[in-house]
Amino acid sequence: MESDVLSCEVHKTLGAFKLDIGFEADGVTALFGPSGSGKTSLINMIGGLMTPDAGRIALDGDVLFDAARGVNVKPWKRRIGTVFQEGRLFPHLSVQHNLDYGRWMSGLPADAKAFAHTVELLDIGRLVGRRPGRLSGGERQRIAIGRALLMKPRLLLLDEPLASLDTARKAEILPYLERLRDDAGVPMIYVSHDPGEVARIATHVVRLEAGRVVAAGGVDVLPSI
């Protein structure tokens, strides 16, 4: 029944906005839609930062949320890495400690190989000794991706990771995201309203509009650019 990595069916009323979304995901699934279509709320529900009114969320057959059975796994126990739009690096910690944070908090042993691999994948070696306040927007997002990867997540959520960057910085990050997809072996949910970006990164696309799924499939469901 659940061959897909993530199975998600959620309902939530937020003021006048109603969200009713069901989808399955594996590989790199893009949640594509205009702002206000419910993408970020959906990401927060998968990550556990927002509780749906009803529905069910399961990851690798492991139920994270089930309203009918009263299951709601706390966000810190979900092992879902999240890369936020604004990076959200911890300003009081060095880059090194930001990268180590998820491992510490998740109680994982030190893994020099994984660390070296992530540093190489994202090309952040020369940033490790710095402090977050001294990084450019693009560098900050790469550290945020590294931080999420190093907690060894079961799923990686990327919530418009490029939205706060200008075109040049986007072009700088996109190749890293492609490497991440081809190399890291972590299933990803990629949220974006940019069809060009989605076409480059995603293998599956779920199109959202006003809190509903309007189409799902391959990159062919994207509007023509």
Add this chain to the structure above:
Amino acid sequence: MFGLTPDDWTAVALSLRIASVATVVSLPFGIAIAYVLARKRFWGKSLLDAVIYLPLVLPPVVTGYLLLITLGRRAPVGAFLADHFGIVLSFRWTGAVVSCGVMAFPLMVRAIRLSIEAIDRRLEEAGMTLGADPFWTFVTITLPLTLPGIIAGMMLAFARALGEFGATITFVSNIPGETQTISAAIYTLTQVPGGDVAALHLVIVAVAISFAALFASEWLARRAAARLHGE
């Protein structure tokens, strides 16, 4: 030194001890109350808020009187503490710690609370997605980001405690070597003819201590702010 008599030095040392102990002892409570007021919603919150701020608006002598009738040797709470724990506060320097702590508490809570309210809670959410439960989120994110407020709050509390007079003299009187702080010593000196010159020396010391505390906290706050902005 500075034309101070040994008795004056005793008063200075006692003031510093009382103010330091009052600041340090009230800090954990200050952080806890500030956190609760900044983050939690509960029944009776405005009442708690009012009670905390009461010493700021009440005449200090009234606060001292209230302490006397609750914590005094024969008062209900005071008798209980004395009989069961051997803790006597009235006419002791520890009582001065209590009165100074109570008077300084609203200032401390206010500074820390403002700092907690200014924290970007999305950073705490990011910590949770990385596996930090609420306790560790507080210890590794909330608390370090509150540091500027904690420093400011401690500084304000220390200064307030150092200058406390009314509540302290009402609660624990003015006993040289036990409860006579700088303020009380200055007051005592000005009550005797020709004592104002001797009082001036203490006044100069009080000004010097206040300046030193102010500079130290400014320096600390600037360092903390620089670190918190990730530089």
